[in-house]
Amino acid sequence: MLALDIPWGVMAIILPLAGAMSCFLWPRCALPLGLVTALAIVICVAGLGWQLLEQGAQRYAVGGWGAPLGIDLYADGLTLLMLMMTAVVGLGISIYSCGYFNQDRARHFWPLWMFLWAALNALFLSADIFNLYVTLELLGLAAVALVALAGGADALTGAMRYLLVSLLGSLCYLLGVALLYHSFGSVDIATLAERVESSPAVWAAMGLMITGLLLKTALFPLHFWLPSAHASAPAPVSALLSALVVKASFYILLRLWLEIFPFAGAALAQLLGLLGAAAVLWGGLQALRQTRLKMLIAYSTVAQLGYLFLAFPLASITGWTGALYVLLSHAAAKTAMFMAAGNILYFGGHDRIVDLDRVVQHLPLTITAFALAGISIMGLPPSGGFIAKWLLLEAAIRSGQWWWGIALILGGLLSAAWVFKVVGYAFTRSEVPHEARAVPAAMEWTALLMAVVAILLGLFVPWLLALMEIGLPFGGEGSAG
Amino acid sequence: MIPAFLYALVGVGLFTLGLYALIIHAHLLRKILALNVMASGVFLVLVALAARTQGMPDPVAHAMVITGIVVAVSATALALVLMLRVRIATGRAELAKEPLE
């Protein structure tokens, strides 16, 4: 059983780093090199999944030292699902961007994107809060550079604001790390979880780290930077920012919340839930008001991120599973939506919603993708989004906090309103005709495929739930409540 | 022991001063400098509290600061070049409609 001994998780970090370097060294071959790397990463993640299924949660001591002196990597069901999400979305984005970028842009896109992928994989696998800081910075800088790739005043300003916010978030997080390290003499999450006890320094660290991460996750009212950055980026970049990058800081927050800050208390959890509910409503309303398609989708990300935080006051395994399901199905659906918007922009040269001008006749696959993704975002069966909301609703009723269900339902209605608005205009004739440009087939099909993934997530529920339970990331039946 | 805490308090002061400047100033160069001041504050806290040992100070915190400095330098370099590009594209080294102000 040699293949079971290969540290697949480590490979999933090394390969994109090596890929980034080779794309940088030989820019003319960036595209094939990048695609080969993307495929190899998918294989590594599959290998890790197999390993986890066979052997349970894995810990890997980099350098052989082991925590607390060295840095540990850790993989359980939660890690695996995040890596799988990254792999699926990443592969889709890699294929999509073959058609999207011209030669000159592609040469810059590929190394940056490979670095971003490496940062994501390293982040999801890390079990060390200082190492997480380094991966966060790697992630942030790669994301900013990718936003700026679009060029033009909007994208540059969006990227600049994003960079400032990202650095501020990281610094808050780092000061929290400093306080935790100097309180307990370790930066390993498991070691900290054993040693942690309530003290002023820990509360300060918790406040700083949670604030920093919320800023990066763009939870209302700290979302102000997100729409401009996500909407002005090139389409594949918008997709990966909305689908993956904001989820990374949420993942860290979730880990810290579950492991290091279990004493945080109900009040803080209620506050996060309230902000989440406010984000769902505010994001939905703002999305309805937008006149540009990409801006609309970006505001919908603000709303969808709100759902993730509804799980905090519920604090049950069902609740966390629901939040994780929101995360996964939103990743697939939002990728599909941004890809569809990218196709429309590529085709017509603009993304004004009222001037979509029967675009469905020219791009039927794209509009199908948009509508299918919309089904998942609204939370209609049989999509992943439906399962997510169902789980959250169940957790809300079981914990006797039915009022969170109102936010779920209102959010769904708001999403339905804007999805139908966009689809409606796609069928309507407008005064401004398109200056049509043919969209590469690969771009249309990948958008559709990602939307199909979002729907399929609703059909393979038991299988995914079984993966999620490897290593019990949310605690056993008794301890998580 | 006392100096360690004194320096750490100075670090906290730098962090908050930097945060104040980051919010107050509109010019991007000042914002970037403010973030650098904040970073210095964090590094000072990290490194000062490492001296609470009997003999040699804790080397792990020192190594973290070196890592942090390189990260900060890289981020600052990117931020400065981005600022210049924003200036060329919009004519101003400021963010339009800064929501923080």
Place this chain on the structure above:
Amino acid sequence: MKKSNNAKPITENDSRQAQFRLLLAVPLSALAVGLGYAVLSLPSQAPGLSDHVAAKLEISGVSNPVTAVLLNFRGYDTLLELGVLLLALLGVWSLGAAPKRREPSPGLVLELLSRLLVPLLILVAGYLLWVGGHAPGGAFQAGSVLATAGVLLLLAGWRLDTRFSGLPLRLALVAGLGVFLLVAVVLMLAGGHLLEYPPSFAGALILLIEAAATFSIGTALAALFLGGRPEKGSHR
């Protein structure tokens, strides 16, 4: 501090600004006090990980504890951090070509000084790299000194020959991360964990990684100074 250039009276705006500043100062002072209290509440004696480091220093390959942490115990952080530096450079290059500078004539002093200082700086960088094994110093310090030599050359108007501004320059930039990653993977393939040095080779491998890192850090920082991609004949 911030003065608008427009001529109309801005007193109302100014007073609102002052109000905002005052309003902001209150929560931020509270934050400072809270954080200060948190810091003061920490125990006055805390060994951190210094005992762990001291116990394993013997087999780390170097005798300077900070270098041991950076390149051995927490070498993975350093590997990613070299990635951050390279990434920043990629980001800067993706934003466009280096802005055209007016080439000022360097002047006698600058030209003479750079001729005098550059070899000295390179020597100092080499020394810092070597001394990092047992005393304060190491790749980052050496790399930054090397970068100052590069910046000095750039200021004096020297540019890299076009022949070297393509693949050779990119190889120089990648060398640090590349060698580090290669060593890490080779050690893993040899049967250990990622980056698990055999104690007998640890010193030599660390020096190899540090040498490559110094070279790349120096090149990258000097290249960042240019503020963009070098086109047609630039930089060292």
